[in-house]
Amino acid sequence: MGLLAVGYREPVVPFLVPFVVTLAVGLSLERFERGDPGPREAFLLVASAWLAVALVGTLPFVLAGNGTLADPVNALFESMSGITTTGATVIDDFAVHGRAVLMWRQVLQWLGGLGILVLAVGLLSELSMSGAQLMETETRTQDVTKLTPRIEGTARLLGGLYVGLTALMVFVLLALRAAGVAPEMDLYNAVAHALTTVATAGFSPEAESVGAFSPVVQWVVVAFMFVGATNFVVLYHLSRGDTTRLRDSEEFRVYLGVVLGAVVVVGTMLFLDGEYPLGEELLRATVFQVTSIVTTTGYATVDFDLWSAGPRHVLFLGMFVGGMAGSTTCSIKTLRWLVVGKTFRRDLFTAVHPQAIRPVRLSGRAIDEGTVRDVYTYTLVSVVIFGLLTVFVVVDAARAGVEVTEFGAMGAAASTFLNIGPAFGFAGPYGSYEPFPDSTKLVMVAMMWVGRIEIFPVLTLLTRSFWRS
Amino acid sequence: MGLLAVGYREPVVPFLVPFVVTLAVGLSLERFERGDPGPREAFLLVASAWLAVALVGTLPFVLAGNGTLADPVNALFESMSGITTTGATVIDDFAVHGRAVLMWRQVLQWLGGLGILVLAVGLLSELSMSGAQLMETETRTQDVTKLTPRIEGTARLLGGLYVGLTALMVFVLLALRAAGVAPEMDLYNAVAHALTTVATAGFSPEAESVGAFSPVVQWVVVAFMFVGATNFVVLYHLSRGDTTRLRDSEEFRVYLGVVLGAVVVVGTMLFLDGEYPLGEELLRATVFQVTSIVTTTGYATVDFDLWSAGPRHVLFLGMFVGGMAGSTTCSIKTLRWLVVGKTFRRDLFTAVHPQAIRPVRLSGRAIDEGTVRDVYTYTLVSVVIFGLLTVFVVVDAARAGVEVTEFGAMGAAASTFLNIGPAFGFAGPYGSYEPFPDSTKLVMVAMMWVGRIEIFPVLTLLTRSFWRS
Ligand SMILES: [K+]
Ligand SMILES: [K+]
Numbered sequence: 053m054g055l056l057a058v059g060y061r062e063p064v065v066p067f068l069v070p071f072v073v074t075l076a077v078g079l080s081l082e083r084f085e086r087g088d089p090g091p092r093e094a095f096l097l098v099a100s101a102w103l104a105v106a107l108v109g110t111l112p113f114v115l116a117g118n119g120t121l122a123d124p125v126n127a128l129f130e131s132m133s134g135i136t137t138t139g140a141t142v143i144d145d146f147a148v149h150g151r152a153v154l155m156w157r158q159v160l161q162w163l164g165g166l167g168i169l170v171l172a173v174g175l176l177s178e179l180s181m182s183g184a185q186l187m188e189t190e191t192r193t194q195d196v197t198k199l200t201p202r203i204e205g206t207a208r209l210l211g212g213l214y215v216g217l218t219a220l221m222v223f224v225l226l227a228l229r230a231a232g233v234a235p236e237m238d239l240y241n242a243v244a245h246a247l248t249t250v251a252t253a254g255f256s257p258e259a260e261s262v263g264a265f266s267p268v269v270q271w272v273v274v275a276f277m278f279v280g281a282t283n284f285v286v287l288y289h290l291s292r293g294d295t296t297r298l299r300d301s302e303e304f305r306v307y308l309g310v311v312l313g314a315v316v317v318v319g320t321m322l323f324l325d326g327e328y329p330l331g332e333e334l335l336r337a338t339v340f341q342v343t344s345i346v347t348t349t350g351y352a353t354v355d356f357d358l359w360s361a362g363p364r365h366v367l368f369l370g371m372f373v374g375g376m377a378g379s380t381t382c383s384i385k386t387l388r389w390l391v392v393g394k395t396f397r398r399d400l401f402t403a404v405h406p407q408a409i410r411p412v413r414l415s416g417r418a419i420d421e422g423t424v425r426d427v428y429t430y431t432l433v434s435v436v437i438f439g440l441l442t443v444f445v446v447v448d449a450a451r452a453g454v455e456v457t458e459f460g461a462m463g464a465a466a467s468t469f470l471n472i473g474p475a476f477g478f479a480g481p482y483g484s485y486e487p488f489p490d491s492t493k494l495v496m497v498a499m500m501w502v503g504r505i506e507i508f509p510v511l512t513l514l515t516r517s518f519w520r521s
Numbered sequence: 522m523g524l525l526a527v528g529y530r531e532p533v534v535p536f537l538v539p540f541v542v543t544l545a546v547g548l549s550l551e552r553f554e555r556g557d558p559g560p561r562e563a564f565l566l567v568a569s570a571w572l573a574v575a576l577v578g579t580l581p582f583v584l585a586g587n588g589t590l591a592d593p594v595n596a597l598f599e600s601m602s603g604i605t606t607t608g609a610t611v612i613d614d615f616a617v618h619g620r621a622v623l624m625w626r627q628v629l630q631w632l633g634g635l636g637i638l639v640l641a642v643g644l645l646s647e648l649s650m651s652g653a654q655l656m657e658t659e660t661r662t663q664d665v666t667k668l669t670p671r672i673e674g675t676a677r678l679l680g681g682l683y684v685g686l687t688a689l690m691v692f693v694l695l696a697l698r699a700a701g702v703a704p705e706m707d708l709y710n711a712v713a714h715a716l717t718t719v720a721t722a723g724f725s726p727e728a729e730s731v732g733a734f735s736p737v738v739q740w741v742v743v744a745f746m747f748v749g750a751t752n753f754v755v756l757y758h759l760s761r762g763d764t765t766r767l768r769d770s771e772e773f774r775v776y777l778g779v780v781l782g783a784v785v786v787v788g789t790m791l792f793l794d795g796e797y798p799l800g801e802e803l804l805r806a807t808v809f810q811v812t813s814i815v816t817t818t819g820y821a822t823v824d825f826d827l828w829s830a831g832p833r834h835v836l837f838l839g840m841f842v843g844g845m846a847g848s849t850t851c852s853i854k855t856l857r858w859l860v861v862g863k864t865f866r867r868d869l870f871t872a873v874h875p876q877a878i879r880p881v882r883l884s885g886r887a888i889d890e891g892t893v894r895d896v897y898t899y900t901l902v903s904v905v906i907f908g909l910l911t912v913f914v915v916v917d918a919a920r921a922g923v924e925v926t927e928f929g930a931m932g933a934a935a936s937t938f939l940n941i942g943p944a945f946g947f948a949g950p951y952g953s954y955e956p957f958p959d960s961t962k963l964v965m966v967a968m969m970w971v972g973r974i975e976i977f978p979v980l981t982l983l984t985r986s987f988w989r990s
Contacts, residue, residue: 092873361919365912392901399898400984403977404561421894428897429868432861435904443834450830458927508872515869 092518095509098171102505105163106132106497112156119148125490132497134160136504137168137382139254139350139473140464142486142493146259151240154257158247162218165251165380168504169214169284170207210284213291214250214380221246221276225269233268241265249273250280252380254350254473261481262340263353270336270353274343281307281347281375302415307346307376307386314342314370321362345370348382350473350481357480364459364476371466372435382471382504384434391419391427433507434470441465441499445492452489464488468496469503561987564978567640571974574632575601575966581625588617594959601966603629605973606637606851608723608819608942609933611955611962615728620709623726627716631687634720634849637973638683638753639676679753682760683719683849690715690745694738703738710734718742719749721849723819723942730950732822736805739822743812750776750816750844771884776815776845776855783811783839790831814839817851819942819950826949833928833945840935841904851940851973853903860888860896902976903939910934910968914961921958933957937965938972 109131113121120126126142133140134157141157143149225242228234241257248255258264262273279287286304289297298304319338328334337354344351345367356367374383394412402408411418442465449456456464460477464485467475474481485493502510512518578600582590589595595611602609603626610626612618694711697703710726717724727733731742748756755773758766767773788807797803806823813820814836825836843852863881871877880887911934918925925933929946933954936944943950954962971979981987 091875095873362916365916369908369912396898396902397984399895400977400981401986404564404981404984404987406560421890425890425894425897426868428894428901429865432897432901432904433865435901435908439838439904443838447831447834458931462927508869512869512873515866515873517870518873 091512095512095518098505099501099509099513101167102135102164102501105135105160106501109135109156109160112153116150116153118150118153120144120484120486121149121153125493126486129485129493129497130157131160132500133468133473134253134255135164135167136471136500137161137164137248137251137253137348137380138468138471138500138504139248140468140475140479140485140496140500141255141473142484144484144486146257151257155240155244157255158244158257161251161253161255162247164504165253165280166211166214168380169210171505209288213284213288216291217250217276217279217287218246221249221272224272228266228268228272234266236265237269245273246276249276249349249351250380252277252280252347252349252375252382254344256351259482261353262351267332267336270340273351274340277343277347277349277351278311280349281379281381283376283378285378286376300415301376303376303387303390306390310370310373310386311343311346314346314366315339318342318363318366321366322359325360325362327359341367342370345472346373347375348470348472350467352474352481355480355482357474357476357483368459368463368466368476371463371470371472372438374470384431384470388427388431390414391424392431395424395428430507434503437499437502437507438465438469441469441495444495445488448489448492448495452491454487454489454492456488464496465499469499471500471504561981564981564987567974568970568978568982570636571604571633571970574604574629575970578604578625578629581622585619585622587619587622589613589953589955590618590622594962595955598954598962598966599626600629601969602937602942603722603724604633604636605940605969606630606633606717606720606722606817606849607937607940607969607973608717609937609944609948609954609965609969610724610942611953613953613955615726620726624709624713626724627713627726630720630722630724631716633973634722634749635680635683637849638679640974678757682753682757685760686719686745686748686756687715690718690741693741697735697737697741703735705734706738714742715745718745718818718820719849721746721749721816721818721844721851723813723817725820728951730822731809731820736801739805739809742820743809746812746816746818746820747780749818750848750850752845752847754847755845769884770845772845772856772859775859779839779842779855780812780815783815783835784808787811787832787835790835791828794829794831796828810836811839814941815842816844817939817941819936821943821950824949824951826945826952837928837932837935837945840932840939840941841907843939853900853939857896857900859883860893861900864893864897899976903972906968906971906976907934907938910938910964913964914957917958917961917964921960923956923958923961925957933965934968938968940969940973 106128110124110127113127113130114124116122120142121130129140129142132138139161146154222242225234225237225246226239229237229242244257245262247253254261256262256264262270265273282304283301286297286301289295315338318341319334322328322338323330323334328337340351340353341356343349348371356364372384373389374385375381377385377387391412391414394414398410398412402410411421412424413419442462445461445465446456446458449461457477460475460479463475463477464479467473467479468485474483477483478487479485485496488496575597579593579596582596582599583593585591589611590599598609598611601607608630615623691711694703694706694715695708698706698711713726714731716722723730725731725733731739734742751773752770755766755770758764784807787810788803791797791807792799792803797806809820809822810825812818817840825833841853842858843854844850846854846856860881860883863883867879867881871879880890881893882888911931914930914934915925915927918930926946929944929948932944932946933948936942936948937954943952944954946952947956948954954965957965
């Protein structure tokens, strides 16, 4: 970033301080992993690492001092939105910001995506928290672990895959440019978008997001968003030519089914609305927006906030789904919904046949009932937090005299807490969260943080028993 | 009803047919209880009984043929809203309907409330469905059962209490009239409102609902709404002078706390809005509306839809709470939220201390983990159904060209599925559900039915395993 600033003849200092601090946090994480942390230490580390990087990430925005990002609350919002891979922005004018500042946002998101991969596989799945151990059932991480005897080994493999996918995307985008089908795609943009696509993060240095690029680029982005929200253990095996994990994964089928189902519904609605004629443009607009929302990336190629109530509400519902566990995706994740659905079907059965004993099975293996309960808890708590946040956003905006529609508030609450990015109304895909009052923004900052690290690491810090020895 | 129609010189026939059918359903229920039904029979009976009465209850409205109720879809909506004690109305002009027709709505609700009491205690709690057995833990129904050896005995005791409370309320209202402080409260109105208050049902033959009566009447209604949403086993012991059950009940404390907390918040907001000066009117308007919503009654004394975003949203959140299990209340109920809250606290503790084993305790007794999971399932499924219904209401209205705000749709979805009654916008407390398209109304009819009998009895009917022997 410093080099980039030098290259673009922009101020260098803003990027030196955070880089040093980020490096320090990274190193302490590294060191920590070598020990054998209890849940208490793990939660504290995870919660404070994300918060620390968010605070530090604020500096370049404030020090650069341009546009809306010069305001400390806005800068904190943008930084937390970055490191949590949310992608909600408070920038209202992209032209006033230097290329280095805009790239800093992309880097934050890429680091956030990497952090989640390491965290999900390396720490949280070990602690069997909130259904994260399901990922193991589903993908048999232990087979990977056998390859590499320690947790860090697995985390490093998946981290390597993440780096590799990012590099691959840069290469593909530049190849398209070389082939003459992506004239707008220079090296800067190729790197910037590669950093935030596999991370399912969604910041873009372009005001028009991925809409600034040619159709073929948009299709490539769709592919990498989809991959970014696919379980990385499955991807790892695929990369070694082993397709059995993919074929065995019930979760993958649900993930794919949700995307395809939403595409059919949204596409039909848009066609009936006369939004697009039958053709590639209709298909691309639908597939892009649906994939972007369901994978929790948050890019846009069109202003979907201008669509009618039907497609907008399907996208809204899609926000709650998310991609596969064990990826960079956010939100509730298809794995949890799969367990919720299967358990509910089982419960309907046992309601009628109380004597029957029927474990819930995932990819053929029975899941422990405690895990099922954890999944229900996580899902219910998420939905309740979303509801309370919506009401807060509405009431706080009314108090401050900011006009927010109910649907705008619902979208903004879901989009920040579930780490998607764009919402509806003034915080739509081509809009900005800047008009929200500072109090709302600060609560959203907290909720992005709580949501990205899966609620428990933060909420346990609020209990008395956490701090008693 | 027939006699009333004769008395008021209105057509008699509309009321004869449904009365005979209702009686027949009642008798078959009675006979059924003497047997030892399995869950399959119980679900089928409960689901079909509510549906049959709703269909039959439609007849007087259609046959009377006045106003909006002459339309079959509207009539079905009103009838289902009656028997499910919802209280959502499609009447837009009360003056065109005869007194007999208006009383028929009240009677339907009173029967619905009685049905739920008998059902909750007599059938569902025996089947240990969806956390209903918690009620036993909390109130030790078995002590009552000891007094009366069979289920019907308990059901009859509580039914008797219900009848007694209704009669008491008629008496109190007429006494107030005799004392000269309730001039508008004639015998007709006293009976009509007593029938729908203890039932926490909320229909009123007055267009202004309870706002048509003097302040002292409004306070009396508050008291009976509150009692109607209190566990009837606790009430039974209270009626015998035993206050220990009340004092031991953790759920009662939560129920009271929710009402008082909401009163403080709403009252403060209304005062700051300058809606009322500090005084009895502010207190009464707040206490009445909060109690009406939290107990799921749905009466109003003022048009709370005209309040600002803050108090309206607090009322909206209050819709999801509901009163105590084992009463006539609808919605999710405080008992379930209490279990959800306690379990979540426990989960935060065990997240930090994975080795600790800590059962969730209710009034000192440990609850079985399967029950905890049932409670989570029920709560999550309710919230998900509410969300999907909201989206359906918005999209269906847009399709039909009916203008519905997002908040209006949220309110109407919650208010019908959770059986409250009034919502916001044109379906507000002094409004009507009539403008919704027929397709929306029919879906709402189904959801009132699903919600009132606690989801499972209907949803199990949709599974294949239900119909296989
Ligand atoms: K995102
Ligand atoms: K009601």
